[in-house]
Amino acid sequence: MSLRWKIFSVYFVILIVSLASTGIYLFNNIYESYLNNERVTNLTQANMIANLVSNFIGVSSYLIEPTIVDYSKQINSRVLFTDVNGKVVVDSAGNGELEGKDINSYSDVRAALKGSGSTSIHYISGSGWTMYAAVPVTAKNDIVGSILLSTSIDDVMGFLNTIKMQMIYTFTAIGSIVSILSLIVADFITKPLKRLTDATKVISEGKFDYKVNIKGSDEIGKLAESFNEMGTKLMKIDDERKRFVSDASHELKTPLAAIKALVEPLISNENIDISLYKEFLRDINDEVDRMTRLVNELLVLARMDKINSIKNKTENISEIAYNVIENLEAIAKNKGVSLVFDSDEKIFADVDADRFYRMIYNVVENGIKYTPEGGSVTLKLSCDDKNVYIKIADTGIGISQETLPKVFERFSRGDTARSQKTGGFGLGLAIVKEIVDLHKGHIDVKSTVGKGTEFDITIPVKNI
Ligand code: ADP
Numbered sequence: 001m002s003l004r005w006k007i008f009s010v011y012f013v014i015l016i017v018s019l020a021s022t023g024i025y026l027f028n029n030i031y032e033s034y035l036n037n038e039r040v041t042n043l044t045q046a047n048m049i050a051n052l053v054s055n056f057i058g059v060s061s062y063l064i065e066p067t068i069v070d071y072s073k074q075i076n077s078r079v080l081f082t083d084v085n086g087k088v089v090v091d092s093a094g095n096g097e098l099e100g101k102d103i104n105s106y107s108d109v110r111a112a113l114k115g116s117g118s119t120s121i122h123y124i125s126g127s128g129w130t131m132y133a134a135v136p137v138t139a140k141n142d143i144v145g146s147i148l149l150s151t152s153i154d155d156v157m158g159f160l161n162t163i164k165m166q167m168i169y170t171f172t173a174i175g176s177i178v179s180i181l182s183l184i185v186a187d188f189i190t191k192p193l194k195r196l197t198d199a200t201k202v203i204s205e206g207k208f209d210y211k212v213n214i215k216g217s218d219e220i221g222k223l224a225e226s227f228n229e230m231g232t233k234l235m236k237i238d239d240e241r242k243r244f245v246s247d248a249s250h251e252l253k254t255p256l257a258a259i260k261a262l263v264e265p266l267i268s269n270e271n272i273d274i275s276l277y278k279e280f281l282r283d284i285n286d287e288v289d290r291m292t293r294l295v296n297e298l299l300v301l302a303r304m305d306k307i308n309s310i311k312n313k314t315e316n317i318s319e320i321a322y323n324v325i326e327n328l329e330a331i332a333k334n335k336g337v338s339l340v341f342d343s344d345e346k347i348f349a350d351v352d353a354d355r356f357y358r359m360i361y362n363v364v365e366n367g368i369k370y371t372p373e374g375g376s377v378t379l380k381l382s383c384d385d386k387n388v389y390i391k392i393a394d395t396g397i398g399i400s401q402e403t404l405p406k407v408f409e410r411f412s413r414g415d416t417a418r419s420q421k422t423g424g425f426g427l428g429l430a431i432v433k434e435i436v437d438l439h440k441g442h443i444d445v446k447s448t449v450g451k452g453t454e455f456d457i458t459i460p461v462k463n464i
Helices: 003-056 061-075 107-113 154-204 219-268 274-304 317-335 353-369 416-422 428-438
Strands: 078-083 088-091 118-124 128-139 142-152 313-316 338-342 348-351 376-383 387-394 442-448 452-460
Touching: 003 061, 003 078, 003 118, 003 128, 003 142, 003 154, 061 078, 061 088, 107 118, 107 128, 107 142, 128 154, 154 219, 219 274, 274 428, 313 317, 313 353, 317 338, 317 348, 317 353, 317 376, 348 353, 348 452, 353 376, 353 387, 353 428, 353 452, 428 442
Parallel strands: 338 376
Antiparallel strands: 078 088, 078 142, 118 128, 128 142, 313 348, 376 387, 387 452, 442 452
16 A cells, blocks of 8 residues: 555544534433433422322312313323322323333333333324423322323434534535545655655666755655755766776776787797797786786775675774784885884774785885885884874975875875886775774874875774
8 A cells, every 4th residue: 555545544534533523422412411301300290290180189179180281281292190009090181092001111201100200202203302201199198090101202313413413414514524634644745755766776777976855854755855965965976986996997008008018029029039039928927916916905805895794893093003004114115215214102992903904005015115225114102092193204205295195096196107116006096995994993194295295093992
């Protein structure tokens, strides 16, 4: 069932239940109050007759019948006077049909003869709705008989029936109007959701720039806003992915073209000197190494995208950093660059050891790569309760202000010619940035051309 119909059904059920219970309650109250009124009136009349009759008993009994008949005409009710056994003594009806008959079977008469007033309502075919009201007749504190009043309440019942029908019509009209309104409301609520569902389909087809036009500060408005933001982010990710694939293919094409250029003359020229062969093969070997390095770095980046694979453990990061220095020592020495390591012996943090190693390795290796002979690269570690701070500073060539904001982008190289020479692909710092992000850390770079570069990395100590 669609959400629209669910909302409508809930509204509808609540509506029917509340209207029906209100209607029944109201009608019962009106019904009871009208009939109570009738009961009181009839009992009062019956009591008045009973008083008159009791005054006549034993004194002027012959006045009983004419008084009852007269009174019955005045109040437009049939009046029966029974003796203490329930036998009718006087029946005000023209033919006096019940006179001499025992009506002790009438519950109201029975109750009256026991001393209490009683009323009941009956539907009598031919006469319609009738109310019986019976009261005792007493003489010298003894019950000597009863008065039974039989009054038509057809008009009251008819009036109550009219009220009932009016209430049914009114409540049905209210119910129908509210049902239509609830359908409109359900439509109003679900329409934006339908538009969002349609938009999801459009986005899933790859049209990330599609925007849903739903305004408002309610939950659905906010959902639409987040949805549009998601589209923008997806578009950015998609653009980055496309750029990455095109850059990666371009980078792979370069060494392949170089290898082809080296292999072709070897195939076509027959009399080539063996030393030239060897030289060409060495060049081909270099290009293959370069390609292997590129593929490895691309693999590292691809794995990095699987964020869930991060395996943080509490590690002695000063030890990991020291391992980096040890492993790069030889390269630095070859270049005539000195490596300085400054750290407490034991600094612990929750990190993925392999990735943390690579993060420091890449930055320090860059430092060595871009620092001329005689310069230095310093790796300094410190910490407080919350973070560890890693500073990697070199006295190298520096990075220009135009390149600086882009150094963490994939395939970004400060000076292509220079990087080609030094063998970089512009992926090293992109990997570093990804690792810092995976550790919920932060990286900053400051640099002055000709003087040197400083990278500042902050990683939270607790990160599991
Ligand atoms: P690459 O493999 O080209 O070194 P990176 O992502 O590691 O790629 O670096 C991107 C660019 O940033 C480099 O090409 C270089 O121009 C510049 N760079 C990075 N580190 C340094 C540094 N310590 N000194 C000067 N330039 C640097």
